[in-house]
Amino acid sequence: MLYNKRTWKRKRAIILRRDKYLCRNCKRYGRKVGATTVHHMIPLSVDSSLAMCSNNLLSLCNKCHEKMHDRTGDELTALGAWWAERVKV
Numbered sequence: 001m002l003y004n005k006r007t008w009k010r011k012r013a014i015i016l017r018r019d020k021y022l023c024r025n026c027k028r029y030g031r032k033v034g035a036t037t038v039h040h041m042i043p044l045s046v047d048s049s050l051a052m053c054s055n056n057l058l059s060l061c062n063k064c065h066e067k068m069h070d071r072t073g074d075e076l077t078a079l080g081a082w083w084a085e086r087v088k089v
Contacts, residue, residue: 002044002051011052012038019059025079026061035059039068041084043076056087 002008015038026033039058042050050056060068068080076084 007052011054011057015054015057016059018054022059023061023064024058025064025067025083033061033064035061037062037065039065039083041080041087043074045074050087058083
């Protein structure tokens with residue numbers, strides 16, 4: 001699994017630092033909320049080649065991360081799709 005590997009842990013730390021440990025979705029609304037998760041905007045199930053691409057990674061708080069996925073079907077929500085449209089790879 002990708003999330004247990006050292007390379008992912010390093011990449012995750014780099015992305016959190018890049019985003020100043022703040023949730024980028026909350027930041028859109030002027031809120032400063034700490035980020036604890038790094039989200040793949042284009043899911044690995046869609047394109048696994050983007051797993052380590054910095055432009056596909058987004059720092060989020062847990063609350064916002066849950067808003068990105070419809071957990072019943074493992075599909076992106078409208079908000080998740082909105083962020084996925086902004087990926088420049």
